[in-house]
Amino acid sequence: MKKRKVAAFLMAMLMTLSLAACGGSGDDAKTDGNGMDGTQTDGGEEIVELRWLNKCESEAEAAIWQQLADNVTKEYPNIKVTIENTDWTSYWTKLPVELASGSAPDLMYMHFSRASDYKNSMLPLGEYIKDDENVNMDDFYSGILDCFTFDDEVYAFPYDFGPYVMYYNKDLFDKYKVEYPDEETDWEEFLEICKKLSVDGNYGTVFCSSCDYYIPQVLSLGGEVIDENGTFEITDKETTDALQTLADLINVQGYAPKIADTANTVWNWEQFEAGNIGMLIDGPWCVPNVINYCDFKVGYTIVPAAQQHVTTINGSGLAVSNTTQHPREAYLALQSLTGPAAQQILAENGRALPSRESVRNYYYEAMSEQEGLEEAIKASLDIGIPYHVTENFSEVSTILNSGMDVVFSGEATAEEAAKDIQAQVDALLK
Amino acid sequence: MSVPEKKAGFKRKRKSDFGVALVFLAPNLIGFLIFTMIPMAFSLVMSLYDWPLTGEHTFIGLGNFVKLFTEDVLFWKIMKNTLVYVVAYVAFNVLIAMGMAVWITSLKKANEFFRSAFFLPMMIGIVSSTMIFKWILSDAGLVNSLIRFFGGEAPNWFGSTSTAMVAVVIVSVWQGFGYNMVIFISGLLGVSQSVQEAAKIDGANAVQTFFRVTLPCMSPSIFFAVVMTVISSFQVFDQTFVSTMGGPNNETNTLVLYLYNNAFKYQRLGYASAIAWVLFFCILIVTAFLMKQQKHFVNYES
Incomplete structure (x- = not known):
């Protein structure tokens, strides 16, 4: 009896161990060893070592970031940037733990949708920008810079941005002799295309359990989930109708496959890459997927208009942590890493659509083989609005995504699910 | 003196x-x-604090528990999911393990081969087996192809709220029954031949011998297997983390996954600790109950 109890006791506590392991939120362990070891440059300056926690998904991408870090040292011989790469999902576990345990990195990756949640951990850049004659703030695309600006204070510099555009499988269109979609394609024509393509196990389009992909279409259909003030309101009739219209594409018309894996936020891409999906909506940061994994021709155009021509704009940037020992040097490194030269490298490698207008053409040149991409991006910028987020968006988006699962699987109507989602979000944000 | x-x-x-x-x-x-x-x-x-990962933590007494039990709509759904999983998993696990154990011990030949073969999934690791089942149960996968071949309607296993938990239980049972099977085999082999022969001489048929003689004699190993399986199944995490992340619509969200999400995704360490203690008491109560019932069902020979 006692033994069993102890066993139960032990097992139940195994998980709490992992919690306690990162519970100590003291200011101990600030042992970054930030270049205090007396190493010097040739000029005799003290070398400052900066640690950069970055989000990165592949070896190829890591090489590009390394090049950018090396260039910082070329520009400022006394600054050395060490990169630590982590993939998207782990990044959002690792960053908060490091911040909490007092071992924050000097530089960090920041996604526009998380910026407000991490505002208190980022260094406000206003005074550094004021003292800096070289930084050309007007060069940044203002829509994405705004996402990193709170109360007129800039907290991060964007290195990329992008509007959601429509990717389409040209080979599939050719096979069924369907005309390619273009900027004039409206909702009726979009449905018509879907109908023609949804034969022989193919589908016109595809969804996935992540709101990022369908919010542009919801807006286009006249709905709105989050408004520009960050207010979450999903129960409006226009919005539930739009969501229902999209879900019906799966369950009524059969124009899109049933979502088989709701945990996978790139499930739609896996289907598209397999070659039997006609159209998919995502940002230009996914063009490398086309280059690396699609053995068919892909075309690009803007998100088709239903009630209105609209799409959302997203982006990422880098920030300085507010606990860094070397704010001055970290700012200089940040400026270099998001400067025109760095963004040119990102553009030439097809990694990012530069947030700086002065080097954006390098991206279009690098992507010249992707027919229609440049036109699609430029046209989308005209109709693009920022992707509005709420406070605590990581949790809100989880509620939205899981609540919508039953709508996309046809097990509940959008109206029913919306009430449920709204109640959960309200309870969270109250 | x-x-x-x-x-x-x-x-x-x-x-x-x-x-x-x-x-x-x-x-x-x-x-x-x-x-x-x-x-x-x-x-x-x-668990008595509002303890965010960054920033100040404040003492709130039993606030986390009050919130959990009275305000958190998701918590009761997760509690229900966890109990459904525990009951389904323990029942299928024990029944299949017992069936396999009886069958394997009755074999004249190759029983060691089958014993290893059915124990093998334990060695693969739950993450890999879950990945394999994700493919087997995918739309173009083995199971759905067979169902379609025989003219049935193929379910959207991990993607539909009505089947997601079933799929998770299937993966878990396939992966986990081998352990109990080995315990049952040793239990069966430990039942003395003479008792079984005595039953036979007294005119009991095979079914009667099994249920009236063999089963009671091996009740200690059954009890051990049930208690350990109940405890471990309350802590289900890997399967749902890999296959569904608790989805669709939180239908496979269970206590430990919810604990993990609260701690590491939503950064509410105090709340997560409260969930850990709720889980602890759930396991404690169920285990204590089973221990109490022990004297009615378990027969220790000595």
Whole structure:
């Protein structure tokens, strides 16, 4: 009896161990060893070592970031940037733990949708920008810079941005002799295309359990989930109708496959890459997927208009942590890493659509083989609005995504699910 | 007079033993303190705080528990999911393990081969087996292709709220029954031949012998298997983390996954610690109940 109890006791506590392991939120362990070891440059300056926690998904991408870090040292011989790469999902576990345990990195990756949640951990850049004659703030695309600006204070510099555009499988269109979609394609024509393509196990389009992909279409259909003030309101009739219209594409018309894996936020891409999906909506940061994994021709155009021509704009940037020992040097490194030269490298490698207008053409040149991409991006910028987020968006988006699962699987109507989602979000944000 | 003397002698002896015992126990005891006792106490303290990962933590008494039980709509759904999983998993696991154990012990040949074969999934690891099942149960996968071949309607296993938990239970049972099977095999082999022969002579048929004689004789191993399986199934995490992340619509969200999400995704360490203690008491109550029932069902030969 006692033994069993102890066993139960032990097992139940195994998980709490992992919690306690990162519970100590003291200011101990600030042992970054930030270049205090007396190493010097040739000029005799003290070398400052900066640690950069970055989000990165592949070896190829890591090489590009390394090049950018090396260039910082070329520009400022006394600054050395060490990169630590982590993939998207782990990044959002690792960053908060490091911040909490007092071992924050000097530089960090920041996604526009998380910026407000991490505002208190980022260094406000206003005074550094004021003292800096070289930084050309007007060069940044203002829509994405705004996402990193709170109360007129800039907290991060964007290195990329992008509007959601429509990717389409040209080979599939050719096979069924369907005309390619273009900027004039409206909702009726979009449905018509879907109908023609949804034969022989193919589908016109595809969804996935992540709101990022369908919010542009919801807006286009006249709905709105989050408004520009960050207010979450999903129960409006226009919005539930739009969501229902999209879900019906799966369950009524059969124009899109049933979502088989709701945990996978790139499930739609896996289907598209397999070659039997006609159209998919995502940002230009996914063009490398086309280059690396699609053995068919892909075309690009803007998100088709239903009630209105609209799409959302997203982006990422880098920030300085507010606990860094070397704010001055970290700012200089940040400026270099998001400067025109760095963004040119990102553009030439097809990694990012530069947030700086002065080097954006390098991206279009690098992507010249992707027919229609440049036109699609430029046209989308005209109709693009920022992707509005709420406070605590990581949790809100989880509620939205899981609540919508039953709508996309046809097990509940959008109206029913919306009430449920709204109640959960309200309870969270109250 | 002799009694106190004896007692004193015993006491002295025990005292000297205690020091030695402590030295021998020290490595284990230190580990137990550092990795179990202290974190446990710490998590109890944390559960009484609003404890975000960054920023100030404030004492809120039983606030986390009150919120969990009265405000958190998701919590009761997760509680229900966890119980459904525990009941389904334990039942299928024990039944299949028992069936396999009886079948394998009855084999004249190759029983070692089958024993290893069915134990093998335990060695693969739950993450890999879940990945494999994700493909087997995918739309173009083996199972749905077979269902379509025979003219049935193929379910959207992990993607539909009505089948997601079924799929998770299938993966877990496939992966986990081998362990109980091995315990049952040793239990079956431990039942003395003479008792079974006596039953046969008394005119019991095979079914009667199994249910009236064999099963009661191996009840200690069944009890052990059930208790351990119940405890481990309350802590289901890997399967749902890999296959569904709790989806669709939280239909496969269970206590430990919810605990993990609260701690590491939403950064509410105090709340997560409260969930850990709720889980602890769930396991404690169920285990205590099973222990209490033990005397009715379990037959220790001695």
